[in-house]
Amino acid sequence: MTKISIYLNKSIEENAGIYFDKAKKMKKKIVGAKEALAKSEKKLADLLKKKDKELKKLESEKTIAREKKWYEKFRWFISSEGFLVIGGRDATSNEIVIKKHTEKKDLVFHTDMVGSPFFVIKSEGRKIDEKTIKEAADATVTFSRAWKLGLTSTPTFWAKPEQFSKEAPSGEYVPKGGFTTKGKLEYVENEINLAMGITKDGAIMAGPVNAVKKNCEKYVQLEQGKEKTSQTAKQIKHKFGGDLDEIVRALPAGGCRVKK
Numbered sequence: 650m651t652k653i654s655i656y657l658n659k660s661i662e663e664n665a666g667i668y669f670d671k672a673k674k675m676k677k678k679i680v681g682a683k684e685a686l687a688k689s690e691k692k693l694a695d696l697l698k699k700k701d702k703e704l705k706k707l708e709s710e711k712t713i714a715r716e717k718k719w720y721e722k723f724r725w726f727i728s729s730e731g732f733l734v735i736g737g738r739d740a741t742s743n744e745i746v747i748k749k750h751t752e753k754k755d756l757v758f759h760t761d762m763v764g765s766p767f768f769v770i771k772s773e774g775r776k777i778d779e780k781t782i783k784e785a786a787d788a789t790v791t792f793s794r795a796w797k798l799g800l801t802s803t804p805t806f807w808a809k810p811e812q813f814s815k816e817a818p819s820g821e822y823v824p825k826g827g828f829t830t831k832g833k834l835e836y837v838e839n840e841i842n843l844a845m846g847i848t849k850d851g852a853i854m855a856g857p858v859n860a861v862k863k864n865c866e867k868y869v870q871l872e873q874g875k876e877k878t879s880q881t882a883k884q885i886k887h888k889f890g891g892d893l894d895e896i897v898r899a900l901p902a903g904g905c906r907v908k909k
Contacts, residue, residue, distance in 0.1 A: 715851045720750075724766065724792055724899070726856025728781040729863040734856070736768035736792060740826025743767045747828060751810045756782065758789040758837075759830075761804040765793045767828075782807065784857040786837040791857070797903030799873055801841055806834040843871045845899060847891045855899035874906035881905055 659667075723746060724736035735750060737743030743766060751757060751769050756777055758768040768789045770777050786805045790796075795803040813828040823829055844858040846865025854865055861868045867889035871881070882896040884907050 718852070721852065723750075724768075724788070724855070726784075726788065726854050726860050727864045728770070728784050728856075729859045730778050730781050732775070732777060732781045733771040733773075734768055734781070734785050734788060734860075735771065736788060737766045737826065740824070743826035747810075747813060753810060755810055756785070756807045757810055757813060758785050758805060758807045760790055760793045760795070761806075762793050762795060765789065768792075780859075782837060783839070784860050786839040787842055787857045790839045791841045791843050792901050794902075796841060796873060796901045796905075802839050804836060805839045806836045808832065808834050841873070843901065843905075844868050845871060845885060845896070847889050851891070853891050853895040853899050870908040871900075871905050872908045873904070875904040876906040877904065881907060 720733060720735050723742055724738055726734050728734055735746055737746045746767050746769055747757065750771075752772070754772040754774065756770045756772070758770075759765050766789060768785050770781055770785050786807070790800075790803050790805050793803065808830055809832075812830050812832045812834075814831065815823050815828060817823040817829060842858050843855065844861035845853065845855040846861045846868025848854055848865055854861060858870055869885055869888050874881075878897055878900050881904075882893055882900060885891070885896050886893050888907070
């Protein structure tokens with residue numbers, strides 16, 4: 650039961666006026682509280698709506714994965730003159746590159762070092778230019794053991810596909826990923842140089858600096874170093890984004906760092 654105080658020194662009309670004024674003030678407070686509550690609810694609804702849009706955008710980016718090209722399973726880059734160049738990552742992929750992805754007018758690159766990757770310029774019926782040949786040679790030495798050993802170059806040659814064979818001289822054995830050669834080998838001056846960037850379609854491309862500059866809007870130059878691959882990969886991702894695992898896969902074996 651609500652108790653009401655009566656002011657005995659005031660008339661009935663005056664007492665009624667006092668409570669009428671109190672009621673008006675209370676009504677204003679209630680209206681103000683309702684308005685404040687409505688504003689808070691609207692603000693919360695807007696925030697939830699914005700959050701929902703952002704979550705949907707993130708989910709969309711996750712589900713709509715970039716369709717990878719067939720050659721991205723290998724080492725690869727597009728030369729500054731527009732030729733696709735692919736290379737082996739290990740003995741198995743060396744075999745696949747030479748046996749399944751090398752055609753008559755392509756050029757095959759290799760170093761004189763044991764365990765060197767094979768790189769192939771895909772001609773696609775075009776005449777291969779000297780600039781692309783130099784870039785392919787640089788990539789071959791960069792992704793060879795020369796990088797880990799701290800060398801700046803090592804003898805690197807190119808030859809035609811038909812000059813490579815799995816046939817070994819009598820009493821010898823050609824290991825997996827290795828091939829014998831016949832005929833003249835064309836040695837090319839080379840140097841270790843490497844950059845990594847992200848292409849317009851979001852692919853991580855690692856190769857000679859000039860090739861990466863030509864094909865990637867955002868890129869970093871890399872050099873030999875003792876930094877862990879994982880640490881360098883995180884720095885690269887911070888520079889231009891991209892998938893961290895793809896960045897790690899594209900880096901050469903051995904330590905490396907972002908060139909300042």
